[in-house]
Amino acid sequence: MDQTVALYIVPTPIGNLGDMSSRAIEVLQGVSLIACEDTRHSGKLLSHFGIDTRTTALHDHNERARAQWIVEQLAAGQSVALISDAGTPLISDPGYHLVSHVRESGFNVIPLPGPCAAITALSASGLPSDRFSFEGFLPSKEKARADKLLALKEDPRTLIFYESPHRIEHSLTTMVEVLGGDRQVVMAREVTKTFETFLCGQVSEVLEKVSRDPNQQKGEIVLMVHGFHLSDDEALPTVAINSLKLLCEELPLKKAAALAAQIHGVKKNALYKYGLEVGL
Structure with missing residues (x-):
């Protein structure tokens, strides 16, 4: 498979190997280099799927230094894939600095959809x-x-x-x-x-x-x-809610809640919480 020169973000299974997509396998087989959070851990997964692409370690302790080297590989025409130990890279895993540096250097970053716990x-x-x-x-x-x-x-x-x-x-x-x-x-x-x-x-x-x-x-x-929500004993009168909604069309929520509370004699914190809950 011919690969566009880019950094590919490739999710891997979080437990069930059947969740590895055919596209993920194809990309990992086609790139020149795979950056792994732990090469020994990922080596078992790659071996299972018959992927023998060269790997390199990219983790919290070396990511900043390694990012420039990976950009140099891209500049030489070699595509690179990023995988983590499990799931979608960058989600509580390394990769943020790499992706930022690759984009700043003018190269494409292509994400694949896949497992995320x-x-x-x-x-x-x-x-x-x-x-x-x-x-x-x-x-x-x-x-x-x-x-x-x-x-x-x-x-x-x-x-x-x-x-x-x-x-x-x-x-x-x-x-x-x-x-x-x-x-x-x-x-x-x-x-x-x-x-x-x-x-x-x-x-x-x-x-x-x-x-x-x-x-x-x-x-x-x-x-x-579960997110915060107002309890029944903090129920607000409809007229106060309507005023809050109208005021929010022109004012920030905090100021709108204070004004509506003053007008209707209710607690401004209750109005503010209501506004947060409904996304005003």
Whole structure:
């Protein structure tokens, strides 16, 4: 296959090898070089599909230095593919600096669609998927983790996190403390693999299940959290909502909420939260 000289972003399976697309195999066979997060790990996958293309390591510790060398390969007419250990490159994986440098150098970047643990898990979660925010891994330190969740506490979007098995209990505990034990969550573990499981319910319930079952503290984990929404006791009068919507046509949400609250005698924070939730 003749390849356009470019950097190809190639997703690889997150567990089930049957998810490797024929186009991904064709591209990896046709390029001159494959940049891998871990050449030994990716070597097993490439060997399985009969791909003997030359590989080079590109990871967090060498990406900036390696990016210029890869641009030089492109300048010499050699196409390059980027893969991570699993899933779509750049999603909590290396590649951002490389892609930026390749684009700044005037070369094409061609993405292939494919597996991504966050999107795969979200599609089966039962949580709202019209608006969501991928937040990667929560901080490992307790205070930093709590601060991060506090900053996201009133975000109306579904929140998606990756989490390591040895920290899942700690993260769920912090969510109970910061977001409240009744916040709805879905924990997807080992997605597409033999022991795939989904735990759904209030975060306090999911924490109890995880604490009770050591098997739920193994493997790759995607943790999804229902976005913030106003409770029934914070219901707003229709007239205040209508005023807020009209004011938002001319003013920023924060200022519109303050004015509407003053006019109708309601809490400005409640109006502001409503505006965030509905996307004003």
